[in-house]
Amino acid sequence: MLSVHTSPLDQPGTGDAGGMNVYVLELSRALARCGAQVEVYTRATSSAQPPVVDAEPGIRVLHVPAGPFEGLDKNDLPGQLCAFTAGVLRAEAHRPEGWYDVVHTHYWLSGQAGWLAAERWDVPLVHTMHTMAKVKNAALAPGDAPEPQGRVIGEEQVVGAADALVASTREEAADLVERYDADPDVVHVVAPGVDLATFTPLAGGAPARRALRARLGLPADRPVVLFAGRVQLLKGPDVLVRALPLLTGGAGGGDGAEPPLLVVLGGASGRPTAVRELEALAHQLGVRDRVLVRPPVPRHELADWYRAADLVAVPSHNESFGLVAAEAQACGTPVVAAAVGGLRTVVVDGVSGVLVPGHRAEAWARALGDLLADPRRRAQLGEGARRASERFSWERAAAAMLDVYEQARKARAARRG
Structure with missing residues (x-):
């Protein structure tokens, strides 16, 4: 090779x-x-x-x-x-x-x-x-x-x-x-x-999830949306940052609830200033305190981040396959993905996640907010996500x-x- x-x-x-x-x-x-x-x-x-x-x-x-x-x-x-x-x-x-x-x-x-x-x-x-x-x-x-x-x-x-x-x-x-x-x-x-031995659903229910979030430094009950990948325009993390101001606390589980936290797990690609530019955009939009940027992690740790998130978002402008979406689904986490390229094959719309047409912040805020406000539907999609991942070996x-x-x-x- x-x-x-x-x-x-x-x-x-x-x-x-x-x-x-x-x-x-x-x-x-x-x-x-x-x-x-x-x-x-x-x-x-x-x-x-x-x-x-x-x-x-x-x-x-x-x-x-x-x-x-x-x-x-x-x-x-x-x-x-x-x-x-x-x-x-x-x-x-x-x-x-x-x-x-x-x-x-x-x-x-x-x-x-x-x-x-x-x-x-x-x-x-x-x-x-x-x-x-x-x-x-x-x-x-x-x-x-x-x-x-x-x-x-x-x-x-x-x-x-x-x-x-x-x-x-x-x-x-x-x-x-x-x-x-x-x-x-x-x-x-x-x-x-997909490495189905590494990327598996979390066992132990709510107590295990709280313990996992504590270990990762995440709030126990706040809604968490995860973006995992290189920070570059092609991957579209800015789409998620632009959607944040439109996501209120109610999107995470009722009036008065904390607004969702966006975790960006990745490093700069293409331009060395890409991460700083994303943080500057969040500051400009008034949501800097709702964006947590962390460096990329080894595969076994990445699985924990997938499990800890309520949703994994893949807003890429193009993907030949979409490995992040497939791995997240294997962990039983629903995926909200752009309806482009291979993501339309990996994510089964309405079964393992939701496909969003286009990259407008309003459409992404609506898709994320609807799921964050509906734990029952997220659980159904999570079950479908693991089943969908088993197509890939x-x-x-x-x-x-x-x-x-x-x-x-x-x-x-x-x-x-």
């Missing part, structure tokens, strides 16, 4: 680390449990990183020097693809001939490097987009910068070169065919999974991916013939 711009070992929730990190690591784990040997190449970002990390049995992460260790933005990385690809080819040259059976690349930067490697080694190239420039540019958040044309061209090249393209949802598969002219025969839908994803690898091998052989 190639994951140029972010390592599966990085903490998701800040910088460029997000759902893709979880995807690469969890898929690798599941493939390893199936007996595969997985080696993940990623760009070294520190001189202190060892060249090779045996992360777990069957999974090896290789850090490839390509450009300066620090100070490179993701948009600067196309200029380092030659150096990165050379490092990958050099590492493989020390292996026995025919060491790799398939190259699986993640995000378009990796696709560019993997394209050359797969040709050099004469093995199939399988590519997962994760996000697509054309889709993102069609649904930009106000004030967000469009993806550059160079990325669009690079994605088109990878789509044309891949022996198999993996989409997380049918909608993403349709985007590949309609927006990128992908051959429908090489597009495969493989839903990501990393074991099923790995089995399906192994089948995709085999189909890609046959497609490459046929094309060569």
